[in-house]
Amino acid sequence: MIFSIKRTTEEQLAAGLRRGKNSAMTEFYAQYAGRLMAVCCRYFTSDDDAKDVMQEALIKIYENADKFEYKGKGSLLAWASRIVVNEALIFIRRNKQITVTTDELTDTAEDVALDTMQIPPEKIQEMIRELPDGYRTVFNLYVFEDMSHKEIAEKLGISAMTSASQLHRAKKLLYDKIIRYKKKGEYL
DSSP, X not given: OOOOOOOOOHHHHHHHHHTTOHHHHHHHXXXXXXXXXXXXXXXXXXXXXXXXXXXHHHHHHHHXXXXXXXXXXXXXXXXXXXXXXXXXXXXXXXTTOOXXXXXXXXXXXXXXXXXXXXXXXXXXXXXHHTSOHHHHHHHHHHHTSOOOHHHHHHHHTSOHHXXXXXXXXXXXXXXXXXXXXXXXXXXX
């Protein structure tokens, strides 16, 4: 006898969440919690802070599931990820964990290219988590959330030039970390 496990589609899962079904909440958590926690961890050096934000985000996701509109494969994860990012930014602002230097970037150096080939993703994640709060936050919003410097400035209450400066410095620090990592030969 062959058993087949019927997997709930993303659209069915979203419908179950909208109806407040506990089984849908459980399945959503099983399918997406790891990826959403990874988003949280990009913003915090403290695992406890990341867990707190994750918990708040899950509550918001479950409470607002009726507002989610399915737009095709991947839309549920994208929607949930935006909630996680927004909760992370709320937490950062509320706890004033972000220190953004306000000096303007005056040199005209080109962006530093980040060569991450042959480096495990977990190591890159660790390097990003080691960045100073302001650098890490701007880097994440620019690189992973695809926000413009204007959008970042509005979210964080800084100027667009300061956002650009923070990103430039974050890339430079990451570049230095990558160079040190490769010199140690840890990636081989």
